[in-house]
Amino acid sequence: MRAVVVENPFEMHIADVNLSDVKDDEVLIKVITGGICGSDIGIYNGTNSLATYPRLIGHEFGGKIVKKGKDVATIKLNDVVSVDPVRSCGHCYACRIGRHNVCANLEVMGVHRDGGFAEYVATPAKFVYPLDIAKIDSRFACLVEPYSIGVQVNHRGNVSKGDKMLVMGSGPIGICIMQVAKSRGASVMITDIFDERLARAEDMGADFTVNVKKVKLLDSVMDWTNKEGAMVIADTVCSPESFTETLLLACPAGRIVTLGLIDKPSKIAQVIITKKELDIRGSRLSNYRFPEVIEGFESGELTPQKLCSHVIPFTDVEKAFKLIKEHPEQVCKIVMEF
Ligand code: MN
Ligand code: ZN
Numbered sequence: 001m002r003a004v005v006v007e008n009p010f011e012m013h014i015a016d017v018n019l020s021d022v023k024d025d026e027v028l029i030k031v032i033t034g035g036i037c038g039s040d041i042g043i044y045n046g047t048n049s050l051a052t053y054p055r056l057i058g059h060e061f062g063g064k065i066v067k068k069g070k071d072v073a074t075i076k077l078n079d080v081v082s083v084d085p086v087r088s089c090g091h092c093y094a095c096r097i098g099r100h101n102v103c104a105n106l107e108v109m110g111v112h113r114d115g116g117f118a119e120y121v122a123t124p125a126k127f128v129y130p131l132d133i134a135k136i137d138s139r140f141a142c143l144v145e146p147y148s149i150g151v152q153v154n155h156r157g158n159v160s161k162g163d164k165m166l167v168m169g170s171g172p173i174g175i176c177i178m179q180v181a182k183s184r185g186a187s188v189m190i191t192d193i194f195d196e197r198l199a200r201a202e203d204m205g206a207d208f209t210v211n212v213k214k215v216k217l218l219d220s221v222m223d224w225t226n227k228e229g230a231m232v233i234a235d236t237v238c239s240p241e242s243f244t245e246t247l248l249l250a251c252p253a254g255r256i257v258t259l260g261l262i263d264k265p266s267k268i269a270q271v272i273i274t275k276k277e278l279d280i281r282g283s284r285l286s287n288y289r290f291p292e293v294i295e296g297f298e299s300g301e302l303t304p305q306k307l308c309s310h311v312i313p314f315t316d317v318e319k320a321f322k323l324i325k326e327h328p329e330q331v332c333k334i335v336m337e338f
Pocket of ligand 1: 037038039059060145146
């Protein structure tokens with residue numbers, strides 16, 4: 001079968017890969033689509049410190065069940081499923097307290113082990129989630145994963161009805177966070193540096209958009225909140241400066257959720273955290289949030305069809321990476337067909 005393999009940084013090709021046999025607890029998935037994520041590009045660029053090479057990439061993917069092991073009872077042949085790529089050890093502290101997404105021995109498909117940008121993938125049935133294809137286009141099964149990040153951020157930020165939430169950045173993850181927050185009854189202001197991306201965010205439900213190249217964000221947030229500050233902030237810009245800024249933008253007793261993986265320190269004074277008694281919380285991957293996302297897809301509150309800006313054949317993967325690099329304003333989520 002064919003698969004997208006990053007041999008070394010900047011060396012990606014469609015490889016011929018052997019398909020392993022299905023174990024008793026596994027299903028074989030004929031992949032329908034895969035979503036391209038910033039972290040895939042990080043593996044390609046050699047900037048993802050967690051990845052090892054060569055790597056069959058892809059952690060956002062879905063497909064149809066074509067074979068199953070003899071112990072698999074819950075999943076049926078021909079089910080269309082999305083696959084949770086998080087693999088944990090089950091016995092470390094995080095796993096023991098029910099937070100396996102930050103397992104001390106964490107492995108993610110497509111990063112630490114082979115992933116889903118392939119014509120077929122075998123994986124244990126307990127990580128696959130069927131979708132109702134009467135309600136959801138099967139090509140968007142791959143987008144459950146990015147939305148699960150949005151759900152996780154909303155849990156970490158304790159987002160609830162009536163909250164005024166600031167989402168920094170209108171990339172796919174920023175938009176997923178925003179849509180989940182809207183479905184929980186929050187009011188959301190979202191930022192970006194491209195009007196095209198803000199227009200998409202607005203179309204998908206954002207209450208207020210701010211182009212931070214044109215307007216001072218602190219003024220916009222303070223006007224919107226009667227000078228209180230945002231109750232919840234999710235920072236998907238993830239620069240040292242954006243994190244510093246969140247402390248000023250948050251209201252007393254506010255929650256700040258970080259998603260960045262960079263190791264450059266930010267300049268922050270502890271007095272702001274103490275005085276406002278801020279909760280600063282990390283959010284990583286997702287902690288079994290697929291069912292919540294699928295519910296949102298099926299009810300129509302979450303709209304993966306609008307997140308998707310391009311559908312292309314997987315053999316054009318290099319073209320897609322180039323498009324994301326050269327025209328970020330034109331791209332939201334690129335979905336590749338296998
Ligand atoms: Mn992703
Ligand atoms: Zn663990």
